[in-house]
Amino acid sequence: xxxxxxxxxxxxxxxxxxxxxxxxxxDYDYIARQLKGVDPAVLYEIFYSEVAPVCFTNIAxxxxxxxxxxxxxxLRIEIEERLAARQRRWSRRQFDKLLVRWLKYxxxxxxxxxxSRL
Numbered sequence: 436x437x438x439x440x441x442x443x444x445x446x447x448x449x450x451x452x453x454x455x456x457x458x459x460x461x462d463y464d465y466i467a468r469q470l471k472g473v474d475p476a477v478l479y480e481i482f483y484s485e486v487a488p489v490c491f492t493n494i495a496x497x498x499x500x501x502x503x504x505x506x507x508x509x510l511r512i513e514i515e516e517r518l519a520a521r522q523r524r525w526s527r528r529q530f531d532k533l534l535v536r537w538l539k540y541x542x543x544x545x546x547x548x549x550x551s552r553l
Contacts, residue, residue, distance in 0.1 A: 440477075446508075447507070449514060450510060452478065452481060452482045453505045453510055455545040455548070456486075456490035456493050457494075461545075463548040463551075464552055471553075479546065485518065488517060488535065
C-alpha cells in the first residue's frame, strides 16, 4: 500500500506504532494522539506490514531487548531493509505474507486498542 507521508511523519508514525511492543505497559491514548490525522487504513497497513514484523520479537522474547522504546532511526532502517528484501526476493514476500497473517491473529488486541482511540 502506498502512503503519502513525509519521511519525518512516517518515522514518527512507525515509532508511535512500535510502542505496544515495548516491555512496559502501553498508553494507547498517547499513541492515538501521536497518530492523529493519519488515515486508519494507512496506519493498519503500516502497523502490520512494517512495524509488527520488526518489533514483535521484542515482546515474544523471554528477555526483551527494548524496554522503554525503539530508537526511531534504528526502526526506520530495519523496516526499510525488510521492505527492500521483500521487493528483491519472492521467498521473502511469501514468508512475510504468512508472518503478517500470524501477526494479525496474535496481536489483533494491540491494533484494536489503537483503532478504538483514533
